[in-house]
Amino acid sequence: MAIGVKVVRRPDSVSYLRATLKGMTLTFGHLFRRKVTMQYPEEKSEPGWSLSPRWRGTHRMLTDEQGRAKCVACGLCPQICPANCIKLVPGEDEDGHRYPLIYEIDEFRCVFCGYCQEVCPEEAIHVGVHYENAEYDRGRFVYDLERLCAQTHPVSSLWDPADPRGE
Amino acid sequence: MSEHELVSLTIEGVDVSVPKGTLLIEAAKQAGVVVPHYCYHPGLPVAGVCRMCLVEVEKTPKLQIACATPVAPGMVVRVMSPPALEARKGVLEFLLINHPLDCPICDQAGECELQDYVFQEGRARTRYGSFAKRFNPVEDFGGDVLYVPNRCILCTRCVRFMDHVADDSILNVSERGDRALIGIHGDRALDHPWAGNVVDLCPVGSLISKDFLHKARAWELDRTASVCTGCSQGCNVTLDTRQSAVVRARPRPNPDVNRYFMCDYGRGQYRWMNGGDRIEAPLLAERDGLVATDWDHALARAAQLIKGAAGRTVVLASARASTEALFLARRLAGGSSVTGAFRVEYVPGEAPLSGVPNLALRSERAPNATGARVLGYTEAFDAAVRTASEAGLVLVLDEPLHGVPANTLAGAGMVIYLGTVLPEAARVARVVLPIANVAEEDGTFVNRDRRAQRYFQAKATPGMARPAWWVLGELLAELGRGGPFATAAEAFDLLSREDPSFAGLSYATLGTQGVGLPAARPPVVVPA
Ligand code: SF4
Ligand code: SF4
Ligand code: SF4
Ligand code: SF4
Ligand code: FES
Numbered sequence: 001m002a003i004g005v006k007v008v009r010r011p012d013s014v015s016y017l018r019a020t021l022k023g024m025t026l027t028f029g030h031l032f033r034r035k036v037t038m039q040y041p042e043e044k045s046e047p048g049w050s051l052s053p054r055w056r057g058t059h060r061m062l063t064d065e066q067g068r069a070k071c072v073a074c075g076l077c078p079q080i081c082p083a084n085c086i087k088l089v090p091g092e093d094e095d096g097h098r099y100p101l102i103y104e105i106d107e108f109r110c111v112f113c114g115y116c117q118e119v120c121p122e123e124a125i126h127v128g129v130h131y132e133n134a135e136y137d138r139g140r141f142v143y144d145l146e147r148l149c150a151q152t153h154p155v156s157s158l159w160d161p162a163d164p165r166g167e
Numbered sequence: 168m169s170e171h172e173l174v175s176l177t178i179e180g181v182d183v184s185v186p187k188g189t190l191l192i193e194a195a196k197q198a199g200v201v202v203p204h205y206c207y208h209p210g211l212p213v214a215g216v217c218r219m220c221l222v223e224v225e226k227t228p229k230l231q232i233a234c235a236t237p238v239a240p241g242m243v244v245r246v247m248s249p250p251a252l253e254a255r256k257g258v259l260e261f262l263l264i265n266h267p268l269d270c271p272i273c274d275q276a277g278e279c280e281l282q283d284y285v286f287q288e289g290r291a292r293t294r295y296g297s298f299a300k301r302f303n304p305v306e307d308f309g310g311d312v313l314y315v316p317n318r319c320i321l322c323t324r325c326v327r328f329m330d331h332v333a334d335d336s337i338l339n340v341s342e343r344g345d346r347a348l349i350g351i352h353g354d355r356a357l358d359h360p361w362a363g364n365v366v367d368l369c370p371v372g373s374l375i376s377k378d379f380l381h382k383a384r385a386w387e388l389d390r391t392a393s394v395c396t397g398c399s400q401g402c403n404v405t406l407d408t409r410q411s412a413v414v415r416a417r418p419r420p421n422p423d424v425n426r427y428f429m430c431d432y433g434r435g436q437y438r439w440m441n442g443g444d445r446i447e448a449p450l451l452a453e454r455d456g457l458v459a460t461d462w463d464h465a466l467a468r469a470a471q472l473i474k475g476a477a478g479r480t481v482v483l484a485s486a487r488a489s490t491e492a493l494f495l496a497r498r499l500a501g502g503s504s505v506t507g508a509f510r511v512e513y514v515p516g517e518a519p520l521s522g523v524p525n526l527a528l529r530s531e532r533a534p535n536a537t538g539a540r541v542l543g544y545t546e547a548f549d550a551a552v553r554t555a556s557e558a559g560l561v562l563v564l565d566e567p568l569h570g571v572p573a574n575t576l577a578g579a580g581m582v583i584y585l586g587t588v589l590p591e592a593a594r595v596a597r598v599v600l601p602i603a604n605v606a607e608e609d610g611t612f613v614n615r616d617r618r619a620q621r622y623f624q625a626k627a628t629p630g631m632a633r634p635a636w637w638v639l640g641e642l643l644a645e646l647g648r649g650g651p652f653a654t655a656a657e658a659f660d661l662l663s664r665e666d667p668s669f670a671g672l673s674y675a676t677l678g679t680q681g682v683g684l685p686a687a688r689p690p691v692v693v694p695a
Contacts (some may be wrong), residue, residue: 090382
């Protein structure tokens with residue numbers, strides 16, 4: 001036998017009854033406490049509960065008064081994106097304004113770091129406070145510009161170093 | 168006073184010795200310090216209008232502008248001292264009063280000197296937030312140039328380029344004070360053949376290229392040293408590539424060739440480098456036409472054909488082919504009865520840039536015609552094509568065969584075609600070997616002044632295409648006449664050993680700026 005190994009011998013006879021009862025007491029005790037389980041999806045919210053305002057979920061593109069995406073295709077978000085999941089092709093509209101001809105985010109590859117929102121000089125792209133994303137088709141997880149603009153969920157307020165606790 | 172008299176001074180605590188008359192800003196470069204500057208450009212006369220280059224010189228009462236102050240013995244210069252930094256911060260603040268927050272939509276972002284210096288030493292926040300900025304609409308200056316007046320910092324580099332270098336004074340500073348902007352002659356467009364240089368010279372995004380507009384961001388580009396293929400001047404350029412496509416060419420400084428400039432015709436050359444109709448696999452002639460194969464089979468077949476060839480050999484080469492490829496093709500064609508020919512498009516009239524000696528868009532519109540001549544090729548192209556129709560072996564090196572009737576080469580014993588695209592006349596080839604174009608390989612060109620200059624690979628080759636020096640090296644090796652080569656440098660080494668015009672040269676000695684070949688030998692007489 002290897003040096004330094006201590007063998008603890010099991011007592012020959014022992015009753016587990018006391019330990020079992022102790023455990024059961026704890027288990028059944030919970031029946032009479034306040035319930036914390038929410039009956040999702042029937043219940044989606046309840047007083048005193050909400051997603052954190054710093055939640056980073058699927059994206060939303062904000063629009064201007066005319067309903068156009070605020071994005072000017074500056075190219076910073078595809079550059080900063082660590083997952084390389086933003087596809088951007090810049091173009092020019094009739095008035096000579098730069099705008100995204102193609103803007104797509106692959107939400108499957110996204111790691112929801114929120115860097116795109118942080119870097120955007122136009123406050124256009126945002127990560128959303130939102131979590132219901134189920135689809136029947138994997139292809140639907142590549143959100144194009146139209147879809148990003150059509151999202152209505154609230155957008156994340158990212159961590160602010162000046163206000164680290166969100167107060 | 169000799170021109171080479173040296174002056175010693177101290178810049179940022181570093182002792183430097185520079186020739187008398189050197190400007191402080193240039194001396195500072197030797198001390199490893201870049202003094203922030205806008206109006207100064209080494210290729211233009213000094214103006215001293217932007218005040219960005221203020222530095223502290225000991226024993227002078229006021230700060231001095233480094234771009235217009237010549238060095239003096241014993242000078243002690245401080246570039247990063249608190250008074251100098253404070254003054255430059257003030258200059259930047261003034262520039263930003265009217266400069267829009269345009270970086271997200273500005274093509275210059277990422278390579279903008281205003282961005283750089285403000286980031287480096289400007290104020291973090293504006294103190295003029297409550298004032299409306301001056302606004303002027305974007306103006307089309309003609310040619311390839313757009314003028315965005317709001318971004319202009321009035322450094323006058325563009326005006327001085329047109330006045331003193333292009334010698335076509337059509338730009339000026341119009342209006343006064345804070346309304347000043349760059350104006351263009353009422354009846355003229357910025358269509359001088361060298362006008363595109365103002366886009367490179369502009370330190371901000373005020374003069375921008377229509378061709379490049381919104382195409383790519385500066386930080387997405389890979390930059391590769393290359394040589395322009397537009398004409399036999401051989402201007403040094405940088406090819407900017409994005410995702411294996413060349414998106415623009417810009418001049419690369421070379422004091423002996425093009426200084427800081429290139430012409431607009433040369434700028435447009437990048438387009439053909441992205442052409443899509445490329446041969447992507449080696450092809451062999453079988454009963455049912457040309458059939459794709461792999462390199463081993465194609466090379467073996469080509470070598471076998473060359474070994475069995477009898478009679479005269481004709482090499483039809485392109486003057487866009489690298490010097491290495493031209494040399495190896497001739498070597499492959501072998502011994503005595505070889506005709507080598509190329510042709511060049513001549514466009515009458517040169518377009519000189521008058522401020523730079525010996526710089527013009529030349530009428531000879533090919534980069535390596537001189538290289539071909541040095542290697543014994545002649546311009547008797549039509550005669551060579553006639554000879555080719557009865558020759559035992561015809562080797563075509565990326566010559567597009569425009570105007571050569573489709574069946575001309577059918578009479579030849581056999582045709583081996585090395586090329587990027589497959590013209591109709593080359594379909595009679597027994598073997599077709601796909602090669603890289605200038606943006607896809609390393610190589611050298613020899614310009615009209617017999618200067619050998621290297622260019623570097625800027626993007627990937629399509630499909631199975633390989634550089635011509637590699638293909639020819641493999642074939643030579645099969646025949647036991649040199650090669651194979653692992654790099655273009657090895658191919659060039661063989662050239663320098665075998666051809667006295669290139670004796671003693673190597674890729675290391677050529678560097679990125681090129682070297683002149685020794686004086687011309689008496690022309691080699693090659694029987695046509
Ligand atoms: S959240 Fe992060 S990973 Fe997702 S798109 Fe934005 S930058 Fe990319
Ligand atoms: S950072 Fe903002 S403005 Fe820039 S491309 Fe992304 S979404 Fe558009
Ligand atoms: S357009 Fe550009 S180069 Fe010309 S003065 Fe303005 S900033 Fe300078
Ligand atoms: S002068 Fe000739 S080599 Fe120079 S940029 Fe123009 S075309 Fe190219
Ligand atoms: S660079 Fe010296 S004043 Fe402009």
